[in-house]
Structures are given as structure tokens and as C-alpha cells.
Amino acid sequence: MSQIESLDLSHNNLSASFSVAYNNLSGKCPQKITQFSTFDENSYQGNLFLNCTLPLLTPKPPLRPTTSDDGDDDGEDGFIDMESFYASSGVSFIMVLLIIASVLYVNPYWKQAWFYYVGVTITGCYYFVVDHLPVPTRYKVWELRI
Template identity: 55%
Template sequence: MLFSLDASNNHLSGKIPRWIWKFPHLQVLDLSRNKFSGSLPLGFITSQIREVYLSRNLLGGTLTKGDGAHNDYSSYPLNVLDLSHNQIKGTIPRWISILPRLNYLLLNNNEFYGEIPIPFTLEQVKLIVISHNHFSGQLSSVLTSNISTVSYNGYITKDLELVTKTNLYTYKGKPLDSLSGFDFSNNNFSGEIPPQISYKDDMKFLNLSNNQLKGSIPPSFSRLLQIESLDLSHNNLSGTIPSELAALTFLGSFSVAYNNLSGKCPQAAQFATYGDDDYGGSFIDMESFYASSGVSFVMVLLIIASVLYINPYWRGVWFYLRQDHHH
């Protein structure tokens, strides 16, 4: 009986043959890093498969054809779905978000668009990477909280790649609890950052950069005590960086650049290690701003006074303009 099929890292091309999904006991399928093209066939998620790795191919088409109406995906055991780095288009199908054991979802670097039809449950999902697409809508509609959900406790048997600001992580054969995070960057999400993200206190990374998010940074992010990478750059966030974030002692990568933030940086050792690029174009110390503005104003007055005192011609022009203004 065939439980696992690994044909990754080859030069296989053409459409994925349908016979692959006819193995009745196939649980793990890895066809990543090939040159497969065309659309995925209907029924590529079977009632027994647990892990599907199809990343870094030339797959196109959509995932919504048929939309799984003929299958009861609420009973399917799929745990890992990696379709990243392809050319898949269209909206995200409803059946993806109702898979009861889906812990790892990678759809990044495709051509998806539109809103997420059903929110993902924070207690269930470990990893969602949907960056570099064209998703839109309120970020608060992407995630929900349901304490009754029980996640599948197993192991990652194949490679999962995750790129943060400073590192490339490859996870293989690791317990599911060793990796947790969300990457929604480089999309068109709007609205405020939902505070319920902080309920996921085992999160290792969070990337919301390059969207259209507004509002403030939730102080409840201080609950993310295991977080190592936090990127909120290139949005429309305002307000201050919450002082509560000083509690994030494992934070090794942090950026809020290119927002409309004000105030001072949290007084903590880890924040002292970040450079200007992490705050640039975004972070304004209002006290320094007012002070520098006052100094600049005084300097302009001094320069004008010096020019008028030294140069008789411009002094004459100045007095002429003043007289004309009064008349």
C-alpha cells in the first residue's frame, strides 16, 4: 500500500496525472519544485490525504471550480496544504477554511484576489502564509476564535519554507507546535488590526506589512510572548507604539516603518537594537519634531535678518513690499 509519494525536485512537466489521486491509502503527496502546469483537477483533496505539497510549479487556473459542493470537506483530515509560488488565480474557495484539521496553509506568491469567505479559527491554524497576492477586505474577517476547536497533533513530514525579514526557515519532521505564525503581507487588506490576533500566544512571527491597515497597534500584542519577528511596516497605522511591547523579550526582528506613528519607542533593550530603517518614514518623536520646528523657524528669521542687514538692495525691496502691503 502506498502511503507517501515524493517526486519533488525534478523536471516533471505537463498536467499532474489524475491517477496519482486514485491510490486509496495515499496520505502524503509531494510534487513540489517541478514544472507542472495547468489547473488542479477536481477532487485533488481526497478523503484520506493529510499533506499536499505542490509549491514552486507553474500551476494555474482556479480552486473554486465546483467549490467542493459534492464533498463533505468538514470530515476530511487534510493537515498541510502548500500551493505557494504558482500562478493560481481567482478567489479562495470556501472549502479550504472549513477543513477541520487544516493547520498549515501556504498560498503565497500566486494571483488570488477577493475577500476570505469564511474566517480561519485561531485555535486551529498554526501557520497561514497568503502573502504576495491580491486579497482584500477587513483583516478582522480573516480570523475568528473558537475555543472548542481541536487541532491535529502530528508531525510535518516534508519541507515547509518560511521567509521572514532576516531568515529563511525550513521545517521538516518538527512537531506542529514548533511553528506558528501569520504572513498576510503584500495584499490589499484594510481596516484595523484585530486585537484577537493576540489570543494566539504561541505565535512566532506576524507579518502584516504592505497593506492598507489603519488605526493603532493593539497593546494586547504584549501577550505574544514567544514572537520573534513582527513586521507592520508600509501601512497607514497611527498613534504610538504601545509601551506594553517591552514585554516581548524574544523579539529579534521588528519594523513599523512607513506608517504615521508618533511618540517614543518602548524603553526596552531589544528595541534599542533596531536601526533607522525599522522606524524610517513612520516614527515621529513629537517632542523632537516641535523642538526642531522651532529651531528651524528661528534660523529662517535670522537668515532673513542677516540678508536685509548686509544687502542694501534687498533691504530696499523688503521695505517697498512692506509699504505696498499696508496700502
């Protein structure tokens, strides 16, 4: 491909990056319009005889703010350390379950009241579903009047 002068790859739905770095190219770089405006200077580097007047790259801001060096996340910019959030939520959930289980184990009156409440709640949910969900017509019981 040392004799190639042009390359047309149109209508191929390509989604690749463009780099002609270190190819000993010479001449003038393409104008920074349309697709060529998305290429940075790294795409042309290493070509000593290529005349490119590209603007200097400006670093893109990070998607998330970096945490401070002291490890203290005081909630700046409204971000939460999600690992700590999930860990503390999980530990709190397990602690609540253990406390409820230990109280019910120690106090038989509360255990009886708890199981009564759970039974009433389950029964209430069952009758709510039975009363409020539509029954398909093939399951309806038709009343015969004689």
C-alpha cells in the first residue's frame, strides 16, 4: 500500500478510530471539518514532514470528581461513595433483622403477637388480591338458575 493515493470507505457503517501516526507522511493535513474535526494530534504524530497546525489538546474533565487524598468524602458536588453506601446499608439491614429475631426469641408474648400480625397481614393481602384482580372469563363460575 505504499503507492495508495486515496481510500474511500463510505457507506460501510464503520465505527473505528483514525490514526496515521508514524507512517512517514508528508504534505498538508486535511482541514478540520466534518469527521476530520474529531481527530486529535495523536492521530498524526510521528510524521515529521506532515504540516499540521492542530490546536493543542485540552484534557477532558473526568466524568466523576476525583476523591481527595485524605479519603474524606464530605459529599461535595452531591456525589456519594457508593461502595460505602452499599456496605453500610447491608450491615444496617442485617443488624435490624438480628435485633428483631433476638427480641422475638427472648420475649414469647411479642413472638406470639408478631406471628398473629403476620398471619392477619397475609390473610388481608390474599383477600385483597382475590377481590380486586379480574378473573379471566374461562375461570368464572356461571350461576345456573332453575
